[in-house]
Amino acid sequence: MSEFLSQHPRTHTCNQLTKTESGNEVVLVGWVQGLRDHGGRRFIDLRDRYGITQIVFKPETDAKLHARAHELRSEWCIGVAGTVEDRIGNGGSPNLKLKTGEIEINANQLEVFSEAQALPFMVEDHIDTHEEKRLAHRILDLRRKPMQDNFALRHRVVQATRRYFDKNDFLEIETPMLVKYTPGGARNFLVPSRLVPKNFFALAESPQLFKQMFMMSGFDRYFQIVKCFRDEDLRGDRQPEFTQIDVEMSFVTEKDVQAMSEGLMVRIFQEALGVQLQTPLLRMTYDEAMDRYGCDKPDTRFGLEHIDLTSLLSDLQSGGVPLFEQTLANKGMIKAMVLPKAHELSRAELDKLEDVVKQLGGQGLGRAKVAESGTAWTQSPFAKVISAEAIKAINEKCLAKDGDVILMQMGRPKLVHTVLSGLRLHLGAKLGLISNGNQTTWNLLWITDFPLFEYDENQKTYAAAHHPFTSPKMGDENLLKENPGACYAKAYDLVINGNEIGGGSIRIHDPVVQAKVFDALGISKEAQEEKFGFFLKALCYGTPPHGGIAFGLDRLCMLLSGSQSIRDVIAFPKTQRGVDVLTGAPSPVDTKQLRELQIITLP
């Protein structure tokens, strides 16, 4: 063990010392960030979590020490004792980029705590290394300032959250992670039980039922910063284990939950970024969002809104275009988006949009360039067949002027929306319509009035759009039996710059209504009892009206930090395949242990 620290305890961090401390004897510890060896003057940048301080080794201070400094290498972990000196007074020049740039430490003691091998990549702010390598050497990656900043920010978000809810009388209570397996919804990770052989726990997808039972227990206001687990395919903003800020309140309406959530956002943005949000936030119904953006999490920082031409073309007998006619006959939808002349794209660039459309699953991209004072189309496959009346009507409906290009998608509504909203985001980025970097715009909005159910074409059944404990809108419970597809839900999502950051709802507190929803979902009485019997029973002892919300902490931190990936705000994330390349998880286990669990694996 090193005696150095007992004789020379750390006196300062590497971001503290200024000319005020000139002449002081200090001790700094940290990592060698860089070396500049001038023979008679050896400089190193010493880095710790807080910043960087220059150390200088001089032969006239200690010839032996000066010689030893020659051996130092990048990322060695060292301790230095020395005198704070004014750089200018020493004949040097200040480094205005550093807070400590006017001073340096003239070293008189050096301790090498630990050497470092040659590095797989340099520890610097802007690295251009494949993520695979960063993950494999995560400790080096995490030493980089942008990563250190990300986790400091995440800490501030978490602390702000705890302070906010504490101040508002919420109780932070933990819920189980090993929970009852319930099929439906996200796929569960399974954990075999040794004590109850051949039976499995699921890792909790969310604490949904537990937090509702807290309300039945009379806890009134609950929150938790909690890990959740979902065994689904990964994305840049999805990890198999992730963290939610989970919230539930009794005796509230949608507005109450939203107001409490807005207060949280105000506090987080204030404490994490120093940004003042304006509340109340904007609200948009799900139907409006789908109509204008084809998406339930629209990025409202730019235009390029969608225009629905379906009824217009229906009125015009498809304008004589066979493709439109076919679409309408198949109960399809026709939507358009206008690319303004101001953002004119070359024909080659427009052709490339076809590839984008195909990647999104579309067949192709209908397009038309408006000409002759809005009476004609050029560069369009439809131009030859479409009626003059239809051209004029579409141009007017799209408010398209000469030189604008109308982009069209048609077919099944779901696909039209996927393709056209994907194309919209692509164009927003390509045309530079989304501000980024320092000039950050924060568009927060609520999406409200979601449908209660979605029809599953494959299964030929309804599925809960949010989850099956979501309350129907007032009056819609009467539709549950006859027309479930027409029911709306007391559900809401919080969207920030096109990212779904939170989602919640008012829950069902009436066991009769809850049973009706299960019926509509096609879950038999027996299955209801088997899967949710404990919960249905719990509902029967005086359940308060209640509702809540859950926020994706990782996504929120990703946005606030300006990170491109959720992995940059998770210390040890998994890759796209759900693998931890650092530790090698998942891995095979001993057959002895499998036998104990009464599990065999297929060859």
Next chain:
RNA sequence: GGGGUGGUAGUUAAGUUGGUUAUAACGCCGGCCUGUCACGCCGGAGGCCGCGGGUUCAAGUCCCGUCCACCCCGCCA
């Protein structure tokens, strides 16, 4: 499950119609250097071209398969 992009030195990349010894920058190693802070100068080492097969006189380059990473669709109540 499907589509796309990529994998060449420690790192990031270049590598022509297949053709001698596979380049460069940074990093690394050695030397010089008393005011640097992207220090500078001189010298040097470093390669299973992801992996496996095939075509060919000859493959980093062409073909087939496969693995890995990233992005997207499906999926994620």
